[in-house]
Amino acid sequence: MDKQNRKAIIAGNWKMNKTATEAKALISELIPAVKDAGCEVVICVPFTDLVTAVEMTKGTNIHVGAENVHFEKSGAFTGEISADMLTDLGVEYVVIGHSERRQYFAETNETVNKRTKAALAGGLKPIICVGESLDQREQGVTEELVRMQVKIALNGVTADELKNVVIAYEPIWAIGTGKTATADQAEEVCAAIRKVVGELYGEDAAKALTVQYGGSMNPKNAEELLSKPDVDGGLIGGASLKADQFAVIVDAATKG
Numbered sequence: 001m002d003k004q005n006r007k008a009i010i011a012g013n014w015k016m017n018k019t020a021t022e023a024k025a026l027i028s029e030l031i032p033a034v035k036d037a038g039c040e041v042v043i044c045v046p047f048t049d050l051v052t053a054v055e056m057t058k059g060t061n062i063h064v065g066a067e068n069v070h071f072e073k074s075g076a077f078t079g080e081i082s083a084d085m086l087t088d089l090g091v092e093y094v095v096i097g098h099s100e101r102r103q104y105f106a107e108t109n110e111t112v113n114k115r116t117k118a119a120l121a122g123g124l125k126p127i128i129c130v131g132e133s134l135d136q137r138e139q140g141v142t143e144e145l146v147r148m149q150v151k152i153a154l155n156g157v158t159a160d161e162l163k164n165v166v167i168a169y170e171p172i173w174a175i176g177t178g179k180t181a182t183a184d185q186a187e188e189v190c191a192a193i194r195k196v197v198g199e200l201y202g203e204d205a206a207k208a209l210t211v212q213y214g215g216s217m218n219p220k221n222a223e224e225l226l227s228k229p230d231v232d233g234g235l236i237g238g239a240s241l242k243a244d245q246f247a248v249i250v251d252a253a254t255k256g
């Protein structure tokens with residue numbers, strides 16, 4: 001369902017889960033489970049599962065994303081993957097700046113910005129992750145922090161490119177903890193994200209932007225979270241690894 005003509009997107013972020021063999025089994029279950037979705041359905045999978053995911057989802061309503069992309073086009077960057085490598089496979093989306101990347105792999109707002117620009121230049125749709133730690137929330141700096149993360153991530157991104165950008169609000173304290181933000185907390189920050197994008201690109205661009213919530217979204221809480229006016233979808237970790245659970249969330253977004 002569209003909110004003010006916005007596209008709701010439910011994206012799975014598989015993280016470091018599923019071998020190619022396991023991915024095959026999960027995607028086989030997912031295809032029939034989400035075939036009537038009224039929202040966009042994306043699965044962001046490990047690099048080693050991309051070929052399988054792209055091949056298996058051809059002709060279905062499932063879109064495929066990667067979980068990271070390097071900012072250089074090519075060269076001596078052992079172990080890295082470029083935007084061209086991903087688009088050439090048929091990959092459409094890419095998660096950028098996930099808090100796990102920021103926490104364990106020294107990702108910064110600046111590298112998030114570089115990756116975002118490289119993704120867009122290469123024809124990928126970035127899902128840019130922002131969000132505060134529990135400490136930051138308790139200190140009352142959530143909105144300032146998220147505004148800064150969004151501003152730096154989008155530095156140098158044109159208004160035209162913004163049409164392909166998705167922003168995911170993922171409070172770090174809610175990721176993988178079973179502790180979900182309340183629907184009002186999610187709405188408050190998703191609205192703040194839309195506001196800062198409005199300041200940068202104007203009202204119309206802000207209204208068109210898809211802003212997702214992520215952090216322990218599950219079949220039980222999805223409907224309430226997705227009913228909020230500024231929550232246009234979800235970035236789902238744990239529950240995206242179970243076809244039946246993911247399908248319930250997709251249904252909730254279809255209603256939302």
Ligand SMILES: O=C(CO)COP(=O)(O)O
Nearest residue numbers: 013175176215216237238
């Ligand atoms: O990090 C997330 C999605 O990117 C959320 O993970 P969980 O849904 O497992 O909390």
